[in-house]
Amino acid sequence: MREIKVPGKLFVAGEYAVLEPGYPAIVVAVDRFITAQVARSEQQTLSLPQLGLLNVACRFERGQVILEETDARLDFIKNTIAVVHQYLGERSIETKPFSLTVTSELDDADSGRKYGLGSSAAVVVAVVSSILTLYRDRLPVSKTLIFKLAAIAHYQTQGSGSCADVAASTYGGWLHYTAFKASWLKEKLMEQRDISQLVEEAWPYLQIEQLEAPKELVLAVGWTGSSAKTASLIKKIAPLKNQNSNSYGAFLRKSRDAVSTMVEGFKHNDMELVMASLSANRSALLALSRETGGAIETIHLEKLIEIANRYGAGKSSGAGGGDCGIAFTSTDKLERLHKAWQDAGIVPLDILPATKYN
Structure with missing residues (x-):
């Protein structure tokens, strides 16, 4: 069993403007986490115990991820698994079944109310990171790779957004972030380009710079x-x-x-x-x-x-x-x-x- 903890985020500055190519924001990762536990398994399953979803069977058919539960709350995870497996396949890495359990402390523990800490982005980053840990002996894994795979999966599911929250959950700390050109990514994905090639390219306008806050702040x-x-x-x-x-x-x-x-x-x-x-x-x-x-x-x-x-x-x-x-x-x-x-x-x-x- 391997465990990955991924932080949530808060926007500090640059909201709305960051949706435009070339316009920056500052975002900070926070110490509320999504936890993903992954292990090799005879059958591929997915569990989200806080949503009452346990051991949901998962299989692959013609490059598609098929879940036995048709629950919209699983869309982000379903699409993320598909993106990572496509990437691994393009790298000629044979995938094997795993069990994946995802839990969250980003929302209020008693009422379940959302604080706005970027739960979907953190879940996507946690799923990407946890699956890739199973193949670290065959694949160099960098923060850039995790971010780009997570950004692709998040954008495919949501269809919009700056992915600043994805960056915060990937890199941690304080970030000076400028979003990639969303129309460029959309065009590349519509062309059905290989994901392995896409993550190697320079993404227009994308900049991620880690910052240190003033000592007294x-x-x-x-x-x-x-x-x-x-x-x-x-x-x-x-x-x-x-x-x-x-x-x-x-x-x-x-x-x-x-x-x-x-x-x-x-x-x-x-x-x-x-x-x-x-x-x-x-x-x-x-x-x-x-x-x-x-x-x-x-x-x-x-x-x-x-x-x-x-x-x-x-x-x-x-x-x-x-x-x-x-x-x-x-x-x-x-x-x-x-x-x-x-x-x-x-x-x-x-x-x-x-x-x-x-």
């Missing part, structure tokens, strides 16, 4: 108590983008400038610059929200940020509209920030950056 995370509806928020922004409006272009520039400034703050250990850039990115998102009626900041997120600004700087994380907000603060102010959040009905989460994991 403390990341605080608060949960609003409601889940975000990411897809519906993105749909509201699509018309603005399609019109090539000046306001959308202005948002992209402001987001890029805020992220670039934050990167400089990280590299120069400059807390003030990092906090100022977090606030600048929030302002860009608020302007976008006003233009589209997307309600990126709910009443609870607005309150979370208002309190965070007393002790440092705060903003929404990810698509907004619910889920978590974040704050940059210092150790001496963290307890007071948590107390103020609690008094306002915001739930402080015991979450830290995941800089090291197996």
Whole structure:
């Protein structure tokens, strides 16, 4: 039995803009994990005990993965297994049956409510990593390989997204991330190109740079108590983008400038610059929200940020509209920030950056 632990993620800066080729974001892996346990087995099976799915039989027919359970919640895993097995086949590696069990601690343990920590991306990375561990004696496995296979599987299943969450779950820590050109990947996949060739190519615009946070910086995370509806928020922004409006272009520039400034703050250990850039990115998102009626900041997120600004700087994380907000603060102010959040009905989460994991 081999066990792989993969972290969830939180967006720090650059949301929405990162969906455009060449526009950067900062994302951080967090110490809530997806765990995958894999072992050689006589029969190929898949188990997700938290979903009540145990020993689901899995087989291959004409390059397709067939599961005995037709459950939409298995789509990400099903497609990921197919991508990895296609890759192994192209590398002339004979695959053998395995049992795979996947468990999660990304959501609330009691209620099952989602915090917005990127569970689907983390699951995909965990499945890719766990299967590849079975063939390490015959195959060099790198973070780049894991990321690209996971990104292909995630994109094939979801059909959109920046895959910044996939990068965070793959590399860990703080990342300065620029997404690949999604239309390029879609075109390559439609051409039915060999996956082994695709992962060897340079992906247009893709950049992944690991960062070190300023030494005094403390990341605080608060949960609003409601889940975000990411897809519906993105749909509201699509018309603005399609019109090539000046306001959308202005948002992209402001987001890029805020992220670039934050990167400089990280590299120069400059807390003030990092906090100022977090606030600048929030302002860009608020302007976008006003233009589209997307309600990126709910009443609870607005309150979370208002309190965070007393002790440092705060903003929404990810698509907004619910889920978590974040704050940059210092150790001496963290307890007071948590107390103020609690008094306002915001739930402080015991979450830290995941800089090291197996």
